[in-house]
Amino acid sequence: MDIDVKNLHPLEVRLLRHVDLNEQITAERIIDELGYNVGQCNQAFSWLSAKGYLVETSRETRVMYELTEFGREQQQKGTPAQRIFTFIKAEGPQALPELALALQLEKSEIGSAFGQLSKAGYASMNEENKAQALSEELGGEFVLITELLRLGLAGELSEADLSEAQKSAMAKIAKKRGAANSPFKVIEREYIGFALTAEGKSAKEAILKAHITGEELGLVTSEMLSTGSWKEGSFRPYGLNAPTSRLIPGRHNPYGNYLQWVKDKLCSLGFEEFDGPLVENEFWNGDALFMPQFHSARDIHDVYYVKDPVHCKEIEEPWLSQVAKTHEDGWTTGSRGWRYSFDHEFTRRQVLRSQGTVLSAHQLPKAKVPGKYFGVARCFRYDQVDATHGADFYQTEGIVLGEDVNLKTLLGLLKMFAEEIAGAEEVKYVPGYFPFTEPSIEVHIKHPVLGWFELGGSGIFRPEVTKALGIDVPVLAWGLGIDRMALMHLGLNDLRELFTPNIESVRMRRGN
Numbered sequence: 001m002d003i004d005v006k007n008l009h010p011l012e013v014r015l016l017r018h019v020d021l022n023e024q025i026t027a028e029r030i031i032d033e034l035g036y037n038v039g040q041c042n043q044a045f046s047w048l049s050a051k052g053y054l055v056e057t058s059r060e061t062r063v064m065y066e067l068t069e070f071g072r073e074q075q076q077k078g079t080p081a082q083r084i085f086t087f088i089k090a091e092g093p094q095a096l097p098e099l100a101l102a103l104q105l106e107k108s109e110i111g112s113a114f115g116q117l118s119k120a121g122y123a124s125m126n127e128e129n130k131a132q133a134l135s136e137e138l139g140g141e142f143v144l145i146t147e148l149l150r151l152g153l154a155g156e157l158s159e160a161d162l163s164e165a166q167k168s169a170m171a172k173i174a175k176k177r178g179a180a181n182s183p184f185k186v187i188e189r190e191y192i193g194f195a196l197t198a199e200g201k202s203a204k205e206a207i208l209k210a211h212i213t214g215e216e217l218g219l220v221t222s223e224m225l226s227t228g229s230w231k232e233g234s235f236r237p238y239g240l241n242a243p244t245s246r247l248i249p250g251r252h253n254p255y256g257n258y259l260q261w262v263k264d265k266l267c268s269l270g271f272e273e274f275d276g277p278l279v280e281n282e283f284w285n286g287d288a289l290f291m292p293q294f295h296s297a298r299d300i301h302d303v304y305y306v307k308d309p310v311h312c313k314e315i316e317e318p319w320l321s322q323v324a325k326t327h328e329d330g331w332t333t334g335s336r337g338w339r340y341s342f343d344h345e346f347t348r349r350q351v352l353r354s355q356g357t358v359l360s361a362h363q364l365p366k367a368k369v370p371g372k373y374f375g376v377a378r379c380f381r382y383d384q385v386d387a388t389h390g391a392d393f394y395q396t397e398g399i400v401l402g403e404d405v406n407l408k409t410l411l412g413l414l415k416m417f418a419e420e421i422a423g424a425e426e427v428k429y430v431p432g433y434f435p436f437t438e439p440s441i442e443v444h445i446k447h448p449v450l451g452w453f454e455l456g457g458s459g460i461f462r463p464e465v466t467k468a469l470g471i472d473v474p475v476l477a478w479g480l481g482i483d484r485m486a487l488m489h490l491g492l493n494d495l496r497e498l499f500t501p502n503i504e505s506v507r508m509r510r511g512n
């Protein structure tokens with residue numbers, strides 16, 4: 001195997017150099033002997049293991065003791081027993097309450113510490129009921145405890161390293177009165193032994209042969225430049241073959257990009273963009289489009305109603321009166337109208353807009369003639385959700401108004417949408433029916449997986465729509481499902497994928 005040791009990190013190099021060929025190494029030794037901190041040590045071990053240079057050879061759990069805050073205090077001041085002994089040795093016999101006062105210890109602490117001393121024969125009560133010392137100095141367990149506290153100050157104690165006597169002294173004090181009142185905390189620690197694999201051994205040899213020490217400089221600091229010290233060091237080579245981490249820069253959502261692309265395209269063709277609120281009323285969503293209020297023609301959209309407030313405020317005039325009249329008897333549009341009495345309350349019912357055509361209706365009273373407008377509108381209709389239907393969806397809506405626009409102009413526009421914007425190769429234009437257009441045309445495209453589906457509808461607005469809203473020239477209108485166009489264009493098979501929150505699948509998707 002060809003071992004490329006140039007790419008090893010200095011932490012790995014120093015570790016490899018340090019470990020002997022047939023010896024077991026532990027993290028503790030590396031920390032001790034190489035001065036690594038725990039994090040560096042973990043990194044070096046995990047990198048080398050991942051490369052197959054080190055293998056785990058043993059694993060054992062050791063019981064360790066660590067000095068607590070309370071233990072530190074005792075180490076500094078002495079344990080209550082030691083303090084009592086030293087005090088009565090120096091000052092002569094003392095009553096226990098006086099001792100408590102002088103040593104600033106709780107009475108209970110004094111009581112139990114004196115109990116320990118007297119039980120071990122180092123102190124007793126004299127006739128005056130005062131504590132007196134019985135020997136020159138403390139020995140036995142008291143000395144062992146002092147020793148343990150001192151050792152504990154230097155670092156953790158491993159149970160395995162303690163003498164039998166120390167062990168039994170530790171057993172008494174470590175678990176005594178709950179963790180907070182115990183001088184030592186008991187911890188269980190895992191010790192993992194590692195050894196070099198055959199590859200690890202070859203890597204070590206390669207490092208030695210190449211005179212790589214792990215002390216090579218990796219960074220030139222301004223200080224090294226100003227003192228010239230860089231001249232003495234040798235430098236770490238660049239690991240040109242080292243794998244880099246995957247960089248994931250921020251990116252627009254592909255569907256967002258697509259919508260933007262469509263908008264840019266239409267703007268560059270001279271279209272002006274229109275927009276409007278999601279909550280509309282029956283007037284603009286249907287009545288202004290000559291959809292009879294209580295007729296099955298209205299049912300082509302299952303709209304969502306707004307619960308609160310149920311009705312909007314006033315509808316703008318003269319549009320309300322003109323539209324109402326047109327429904328009733330055709331007004332001056334030349335039509336006979338729908339011949340019913342227009343409901344002025346129904347028309348104010350609030351709905352979630354169910355078709356982008358609502359934006360076209362709004363635009364008519366303020367449109368320039370000639371003019372071209374488009375919008376991308378989110379619409380809501382009660383629908384069974386599947387690969388080609390959502391309960392909400394985007395339509396690209398548009399109108400072109402002018403003296404000389406006609407069905408041919410409309411067909412040209414539909415072709416552009418189907419072929420250029422959706423990218424469909426097979427397109428069908430079929431006669432359709434919408435209450436607001438005459439003639440009406442539906443566009444269908446063939447998706448490679450989903451087969452034929454409808455892109456949307458279009459037509460020439462009826463005079464009942466245009467005249468009631470103040471327009472007296474032909475108006476071409478269309479509303480096409482832009483989600484479905486995106487499906488085709490982005491090579492997807494399900495509308496729901498356009499809105500997926502799955503970041504990985506969005507990342508993998510091709511843009512446009």
Ligand SMILES: N[C@@H](Cc1ccccc1)C(=O)O
Binds near residue numbers: 354355456479
């Ligand atoms: N609004 C119609 C489409 C349409 C728009 C404009 C003219 C004709 C038809 C629909 O949602 O299906």
